[in-house]
Amino acid sequence: MTDPGADRPRTTEPRTAAPGEAAPRITVEGLTMAFDGFVVQRDVGFQVPIGDIFVIMGASGCGKSTLLKHMIGLVEPAAGDIRYDGESFTAADLERRAVMSRRFGVLFQSGALWSSMTLAENVSVPLSQYTKLGPAEIDELVSLKLALVGLAGFEDFYPSEISGGMRKRAGLARAIALDPDILFFDEPSAGLDPLSSRRLDDLILELRDSLGATVVIVSHELASIFAIANNSVFLDAESRTAIDGGDPRHLREHSRHRSVRDFLSRGELEEAQP
Numbered sequence: 001m002t003d004p005g006a007d008r009p010r011t012t013e014p015r016t017a018a019p020g021e022a023a024p025r026i027t028v029e030g031l032t033m034a035f036d037g038f039v040v041q042r043d044v045g046f047q048v049p050i051g052d053i054f055v056i057m058g059a060s061g062c063g064k065s066t067l068l069k070h071m072i073g074l075v076e077p078a079a080g081d082i083r084y085d086g087e088s089f090t091a092a093d094l095e096r097r098a099v100m101s102r103r104f105g106v107l108f109q110s111g112a113l114w115s116s117m118t119l120a121e122n123v124s125v126p127l128s129q130y131t132k133l134g135p136a137e138i139d140e141l142v143s144l145k146l147a148l149v150g151l152a153g154f155e156d157f158y159p160s161e162i163s164g165g166m167r168k169r170a171g172l173a174r175a176i177a178l179d180p181d182i183l184f185f186d187e188p189s190a191g192l193d194p195l196s197s198r199r200l201d202d203l204i205l206e207l208r209d210s211l212g213a214t215v216v217i218v219s220h221e222l223a224s225i226f227a228i229a230n231n232s233v234f235l236d237a238e239s240r241t242a243i244d245g246g247d248p249r250h251l252r253e254h255s256r257h258r259s260v261r262d263f264l265s266r267g268e269l270e271e272a273q274p
């Protein structure tokens with residue numbers, strides 16, 4: 001039997017979990033994002049099950065970073081709801097939000113390490129800020145996290161003494177310091193050479209597996225998107241809403257929207273079929 005909804009985007013149809021079924025790790029419903037009345041995107045909806053690597057895609061300026069900022073509470077929605085494990089983050093008070101966001105690990109484009117601190121000091125900041133661990137335990141955890149991202153032995157180096165790829169990995173070590181359930185990355189491979197970018201992709205996959213984390217990524221890099229993401233939302237700059245979602249490899253061939261297929265095939269489709 002044909003499913004009448006089969007050709008509709010999986011990610012833009014939030015549904016309520018059935019009794020006994022775990023809620024998706026993330027649910028975004030009817031989200032409208034606006035700055036001073038200027039609507040960036042309206043009525044965006046999707047779900048991210050536990051363990052997915054979910055990519056936010058779309059042309060430059062469509063609102064990808066803005067969506068990520070909404071998801072971590074840096075910007076407030078004009079309308080709609082963002083839920084984690086079924087609990088509204090949008091409606092939560094500040095205290096509850098602080099507890100919920102302890103589960104987030106965030107890595108912004110810049111990597112944003114403190115230049116005056118060694119890598120070990122950088123990674124130790126969230127541990128001393130949010131846990132009651134003593135210095136010896138913190139040192140041990142810091143070394144473990146640095147080892148996880150391939151930086152064992154670089155504890156005493158300063159950010160200026162290591163490469164851009166290593167800085168990203170150190171930022172990642174800091175993002176995973178508190179064993180987050182959900183990792184948010186804004187353009188993690190920006191500015192990296194293709195090989196370092198690929199190593200970072202492998203690392204993201206490893207971390208997803210070792211931490212059992214769910215990953216949300218803003219990315220332009222098609223190679224990276226196809227290598228790691230199994231779910232997505234596509235934000236359309238023109239209509240200012242999410243027009244598709246799901247596995248990017250599937251969308252590249254089968255999206256109902258030519259603009260999505262073009263985006264995912266770098267416009268080669270357009271050249272091949274005028």
Ligand SMILES: Nc1ncnc2c1ncn2[C@@H]1O[C@H](COP(=O)(O)OP(=O)(O)OP(=O)(O)O)[C@@H](O)[C@H]1O
Pocket residue numbers: 035040058059060061062063064065066067
């Ligand atoms: N704090 C802000 N105040 C006003 N407008 C903003 C703010 N942040 C973003 N915008 C606007 O929102 C729109 C989306 O920006 P955003 O950075 O989210 O896009 P993006 O898809 O991540 O772009 P890119 O791929 O180029 O990084 C842009 O028009 C931008 O100018």
